[in-house]
Amino acid sequence: MAKPATKLSEQVRRGELYTVDCPSRGVLKHVTSLWGVLVLITLRSGTHRFSDLRRKAKGVSEKMLAQTLQGLEADGFVDRKSHPVVPPHVEYSLTPLGREASSQVESLVDWIEANLYQVMQARQRKQEI
């Protein structure tokens, strides 16, 4: 029933982000894309519906949000619960794995926001030259 995981174990090579086809690169992309970050952080405060997320992450299009959500779902970071009622009702929440991931990206984002002033100053200095 369960597929033999031979290929899987080959693909998982720790510490090889440097190699071209390391699957970590894909996960990194999902997790750190702008919309990925926003979704992950937003879901920390609890379950959200599609349109809630859309309203909170200003500027995201429906297409991008759907795509982002699907990526994060496939990676096992978000859980999608669809209630088959007539006006569709779908709820998104973080899985345990997703909660870990989101705390990582949150701390990165917090650092960026805390140090944003310094970065902006550095940028200005460059412009002056």
Add this chain to the structure above:
Amino acid sequence: MAKPATKLSEQVRRGELYTVDCPSRGVLKHVTSLWGVLVLITLRSGTHRFSDLRRKAKGVSEKMLAQTLQGLEADGFVDRKSHPVVPPHVEYSLTPLGREASSQVESLVDWIEANLYQVMQARQRKQEI
């Protein structure tokens, strides 16, 4: 001499990553782009020359590496020292700010690599359905 920082202070609004034009989004992009990550992590082990970086970050083109480096330099994360000798000699290293940033992204990357197996399993489960 120093420019008045009026505009700067306006631009720095903490906790507003959700808004469309928050400058944090740009920093996030620089820091979490694949090549940005690789450069930041590689430079943790010390100063590197352009072609050293190119060799270590497998798959990066010269153009992309140059672009990445310029972005990180502008943000104040890397320091560029050019020795005006005849075969060009340029050294890149992390600034103190860059060292902080790189430790953030390193912990994110470490988490991803440590949990990669679980992610791959989640992906496989999706495929089976």
Add this chain to the structure above:
DNA sequence: TTCGACACTTACCTTTTTGTGCGTACTTCC
């Protein structure tokens, strides 16, 4: 009764990103 909300999907088009190849000015290695 027409409109908007819901959670998407699809097709099409534009924008952005990235790759490729070339040129540079000079040195060292073979």
Add this chain to the structure above:
DNA sequence: GGAAGTACGCACAAAAAGGTAAGTGTCGAA
């Protein structure tokens, strides 16, 4: 004496990402 290495910049092409608009089916509100 030809090739390779150095750290890029530039022009063009290819690829990927993203935006826009429309359609789905049913309900409740105006």
